[in-house]
Amino acid sequence: MRITIKDVANKAGVSVSTVSRVLNGRNYVDKEKKETIMSAISELNYVPNALAQNLGSQKAGTIGVLALRGSQQAFSNPYFSEVIRGISSVMEKENVQILLNNFESMEQEIENCIRLAKSGRVDGFILLSSRIHDDLIVELMKNEIDFVLIGRVIENTIPNHEEVYYINTDNIKSSVEAVSHLIEKGAAKIGIITAPGKFVVSEDRYLGYRQALMMHGLKFEERFCVNGGYTVKDAKMAVNKLLDQSPDIDSIFATDDMKAAVAIHEINERGLSVPDDILVIGHGDFEIAELVKPRLSTIRVPVFELGEQAAKVLLQIMDKNFPEEKGCMIDTKLIIRGSTRKEVK
Amino acid sequence: MRITIKDVANKAGVSVSTVSRVLNGRNYVDKEKKETIMSAISELNYVPNALAQNLGSQKAGTIGVLALRGSQQAFSNPYFSEVIRGISSVMEKENVQILLNNFESMEQEIENCIRLAKSGRVDGFILLSSRIHDDLIVELMKNEIDFVLIGRVIENTIPNHEEVYYINTDNIKSSVEAVSHLIEKGAAKIGIITAPGKFVVSEDRYLGYRQALMMHGLKFEERFCVNGGYTVKDAKMAVNKLLDQSPDIDSIFATDDMKAAVAIHEINERGLSVPDDILVIGHGDFEIAELVKPRLSTIRVPVFELGEQAAKVLLQIMDKNFPEEKGCMIDTKLIIRGSTRKEVK
DNA sequence: TTGTATTCTGAAAACGCTTTCATATTTTTA
């Protein structure tokens, strides 16, 4: 037999309402009674039934985290684990649970998310990335479901885009910084390994690349661009394609560190040298950046903090305690290592 | 105003019981009535309240996945994402949600898990790893909470250890295979980079190493063993310690691919060559294995499948449809690449 | 004093389902 709030009430000689008040720390409860109740709880080893609490309070005490967003590999990317750690660290304190959502297709994703929210199973969502045309965001807004986006929406693709709460780093700016760094080191023919175009983050990094070229009066050339896909295998093919079609490049900007690591690997494989023949810079500062030879210059993105902030904002929103600013930008940092300079031994 | 089962019942001219039957596909319902109800549901755009369903049926429809188990870095390890993908792929079909649990300390972990289960918020757990003396497992069993372990328990450390459902790969055997491979390639002084000792998986890989030495009549030496920790930084220090204290080693067995990658990196850094001076083999077959130079020989562990199987077994257990075997072993495979032989160009 | 807050409490009504039970109807079996 399960121990319920009723048993506690009986033991403490009070009504269930009073026990509930103690449980939730709300309203006035006589101090002595409170203690009696507390000891009844611990003597009976009582644990409130969360399902009943949820139903009673009409709150799930749970948020959904949308991971995949249509790409298997995005998931096994270190970004994912780290951002979740950030989210957890905040939610744990508030006793909010994290539901991991990981859908195979976009249609499923939208349908399931709306369902999850409408069924009351989650109180809100954190989206770990945004697509360029993101119907999920449109639908969440249409259904008035609370969410925070890690990333940004592109104006004109989302009705009322200015209503979206987001946490982001300025990927355009950080990419400009990365590419400018290459240029300062003497680069003039800069290849870029992009990610498949449907994500805003990839697009922004590409835009930053182009902007940097423009700022420094360099010409953009289509043949400097290759799509690095999501897997190591795709990235390898992309790098080789780039090296084949543009053997004259003097540097590469990879839109994430995994692709940069692959680039270094394949350049070495061809008997060329990083940084002597080709400079390489990445984006993200994953652990792998320290593991390639030469070590990878990159942009450090405070991923844990992105998660933390997103969690905090979502909690605020769910409390109807709306933050003044819809958006929050977190700073990144250019990290210079061996792949863009001679390594100092 | 929220649409409830009552509205559906009214619209379809039946009782709520009948609607509930249709919703759950249980018992007998007249075919025509069923269709009437179905169309009422879709016309009203009705979504059942999951919290109420949970409370009514006394099932959470949610399982907990225990990730961290006391190590930050274990979490950002690719194993984690992949195993979750495996679990998700099964749970999604059954409409079971996944709660991610990520506790800072062991005490918290145990207390929170028991609470989570007792409060009815989760129906069971999947543990992504086991410690050598794992009090959580003891407590879960004591409280009769359903769980499946990915890994194994060590006899004598857990009362009724034979009652634990588990999915595992034979880490001892696969490590014997890895080390034997080194020996076949001529190695005789084999270093090992271990992980901190509290996890069974690390211990097993260490045992496999020692067993392989014994099988081939090689002497075990303490100075061949270093603890690689969890981070790249720790691993670097460990590798350097190993190379310093035992400059005569001819090969290294790393208990995971990240450590192996670090080993290759540091060996190269010293101007030595893999595989000419030192052979290196890892364990896991993470993506990084393809990215180091030379590419890493390793043991491929079907991580996705581990997750899938664990999920399937947990579902069975929760259905009281107990599998005949408590344990399920999944095969691994030795993958030979450049780090243990001259790379064929 | 009297009136007004403030503190405290319990009964009872939600919350929105599932499940049991009793019963009616139809089909199958012997």
Add this chain to the structure above:
DNA sequence: TAAAAATATGAAAGCGTTTTCAGAATACAA
């Protein structure tokens, strides 16, 4: 054709909380 089994349904009782409401007791102010 009677009995048994299968099919079908609704009323009502859970499930275990939270929350509302009404009211009692106490404190404080005028």
